Amino acid sequence: MALLDVVGAVAGVVALGLGGWQLRVAILDRRDARNGRTADGGPGTGVDGALSVAVPFGRLPVDVLGRDALLAELNASLGGAWRKRRPGVWVLAGLGGVGKSTVALRLAAEARSRGWPVWWVNAADPLSLRGGVLEVLRQVGAPDAVAREVRDGTPTAADRFWTFLEGAVKRAVLIFDNADEPAVLAADGVSLPGDGTGWIRSSSGVLIVVTTRTSDPRTWGSWAQMRVLTALDDDSAADVLRRLAPRVDDPTGREAMALAKRLGALPLALHLAGTYLASPFARWHGFGDYQQALDGTAAPEVIADLDTIRANSRTAVSQTWELSLDALAAQGLERARHLLYLLSCLAPATPIPGGLLRPEADTDAREFASTLRGLAEVGLIDVADDEAVGHRDVVVHPVVADICRAHILTSPTASGIAVMADAVRLLSAAGGELDSERPGDWAAWERLLPHVSAGVSWMAPHLDNESLVMLLTVSRAGFNALWGIGRQGSRDGEVLARANLAAAERLGDEHPDNLAARNDLGIYLCAAGAPHEAEEMFRTVLAGRRRVLGEDHVDTLRTRDALIGAILEQGRFDEAEPMYRELIADMTRVLGADHRETLTTSVDLAWSIGMQGRPAEAAEICRQTLDLDRRILGDENPRTLDAWDDLSRWTNERGDHATAEQMSRELLDIELRVMGSEHQLTLTTRANLARAIANQGRLDEAEHLLREGLADMERALGEEHYRSITARRYLADTVAAQGRVAEATQLYVQVLHLQQRRLGHEHPETLVTRQLVAETAS
Secondary structure (H helix, E strand, O other): OOHHHHHHOOOOOOOOOOOOOOOOOHHHHHHHHHHOOOOOOOOOOOOOOOOOOOOOHHHOOOOOOOOHHHHHHHHHHHOOOOOOOOOOEEEEEOOOOOOHHHHHHHHHHHHHHOOOOEEEEEOOOHHHHHHHHHHHHHHOOOOHHHHHHHHOOOOOHHHHHHHHHHHHOOOEEEEEEOOOOHHHHOOOOOOOHHHOOOOOOOOOOEEEEEEEOOOOHHHHOOOEEEEEOOOOOHHHHHHHHHHHOOOOOOOOOHHHHHHHHHOOOOHHHHHHHHHHHOOOOOOOOOHHHHHHHHHOOOOOOOOHHHHHOOOOHHHHHHHHHHHHHHHHHHOOOOOHHHHHHHHHOOOOOOOEOHHHHOOOOHHHHHHHHHHHHHHHHOOOEEEEEEOOOOEEEEEEOHHHHHHHHHHHHHOOHHHHHHHHHHHHHHHHHHHHOOOOOOHHHHHHHHHHHHHHHHHHHHHHHHOOHHHHHHHHHHHHHHHHHHHHHOOOOOHHHHHHHHHHHHHHHHHOOOOHHHHHHHHHHHHHHHHOOOHHHHHHHHHHHHHHHHHHOOOOOHHHHHHHHHHHHHHHHOOOHHHHHHHHHHHHHHHHHHOOOOOHHHHHHHHHHHHHHHOOOOHHHHHHHHHHHHHHHHHHOOOOOHHHHHHHHHHHHHHHHOOOHHHHHHHHHHHHHHHHHHOOOOOHHHHHHHHHHHHHHHHOOOHHHHHHHHHHHHHHHHHHHOOOOHHHHHHHHHHHHHHHHOOOHHHHHHHHHHHHHHHHHHOOOOOHHHHHHHHHHHHHHO
16 A cells, blocks of 8 residues: 555564583574564665764754853863863753754854864664664774674673773763663663763763753763753744744744743743744745644644643644644645644654555656655654665654654544554564565664654554554564674563563453564573573463464464474483474474474484584584575575584584585585575684594694684673574683683583573583583682
């Protein structure tokens, strides 16, 4: 369905001699990959995820009125001897629309005039923050290792960023705009940013400015200079109107003053009203006429935080926007209101991808462009051409979105539901064009996910069941895409999985989508290193799916596979093997011996066998599976690459090290091209290659590769990730084989501590490492 048809239909929008130890890596490779797939995938290329940090000077008015004292303070922070004092951190707090960003823009302009670099980072959500920080690092020439930590969201990302930035620049201004969720700026995404361990630091050369709605000083720390902005004084507010609309006839200035008071002296409302009166779409041409129209419009909307500015200002602002929309309709842009409401259903202050809004027909494209232009001219949205993708990205101000959402929720039930349903259809259509497994689509998922998340957060409770199911489908696909992006077991994955489950609760405990959301939460738990909890979750889901979907439904079979994977992760290999054999028999009967799920589970069975000390048997299963994968899926399909990696691993374990090395080298070449150099699977193959080389006695070469690979893994994944633990264990084995016992013992002790935290004290692999520590230390 064409976009404008949709809108128009709305009524109101991871063998050396020291032991046969292995930390199970590939099984989680498969588990992660399978849980991240919903459709056939293909090769692609990685992306760095950087976003523009250009300062939006185009939004800066000629004069910033009523903020003289504050601007003097901020400008003073740019002066003085930088070597004598730190530039500081400034937090500009207040309601959306009060002018925080405008003040920050004026400071940015002053800094630029002095020749200083200025970076403008959108801190509205983790994805936008990460993209902005990556671009800052790119501009200052940071090495890939630093950028990788930021891109993959490692716990030390902020430390690496600031350590490099402090040495790279002598003076600069870094603005974090729209930081309305302070936790986004914290190191762990949960605590407060004021502890100074996150993205906000007291720098020796970088002046930091934060704009936010959160004005609690405890949030930002005692070392931050906080200024809470309130509404303008009446004189300055009236002057804003006159400067924005200089052609309006008002000899005495009384009408501008009256209208400024009527608008609650809120800078955003003043900007919208003044911009409207100066636009060619204006139906009213005087301040008095405009106020009279406001007074005659009955549209009191509930936008609670606007009332903190001045009593009834929320209603005044709402009516101001409604008047602008009425005027656009009168100029032939009847769908402007519907389109604005639709846009407001998505994430505010975050670029809405132009592709998401792409109309289908030429006529629609012309009308859509005109409608966007009209909305931009009256100040309701910002439209920017994205030359990289050839689309117009749209940004809706948070206050505008708030008010429009309030209209949606307070409008007649049918029309409000229709607006949200159409927003869901747009998200579903955009997600439907993407494959959560295909690397080439992961960048698009990065841009789409904030808007999907917004929908799940606020729309889900108000949607009819059909729309809710549609929204959950695209949101769960987005969760699956986080595997490829590298964050399914991160807080990003947890937040999305839990939000989906919360939204699905009202469908009933045994609704298929509720069960699917619970299954995804189990996937997160297993990926995050909590297989015990995951096992409990999967057992509950399995019982429900058996009752609701039946024993032979593909989703029931997938949950059985996920359950066995959680059992395998806990080291219960002998228990997992017969369960896999039974599952494969059922999959063969229901899906066929050459079905992709049957083939992947066959490789899982090989792991349960190999981990019990039968590598030759495991290798043969993988060889047979790989032959089928290549014939059915192709040489470069992720599932094929996964089976290939396992075959090389078990080939090495059974003693054919030269063949294993050759396999790993060939595989690595393909993974670098298909998955990218920093994908988890590529990093794992690098470690496996080094292991095969070490087993052939080329210990120096293997050690070099392992040290390099371990550093890359820990930067990308963190030292407690199971892949990183595996690489460290391979390094310990290689060092020990060279006779450096003391150094090897130290490495084994490190591995033991990491395994105890990740796997537990009684896991089979933990017990093996404990014995090795005792042997090398004696």
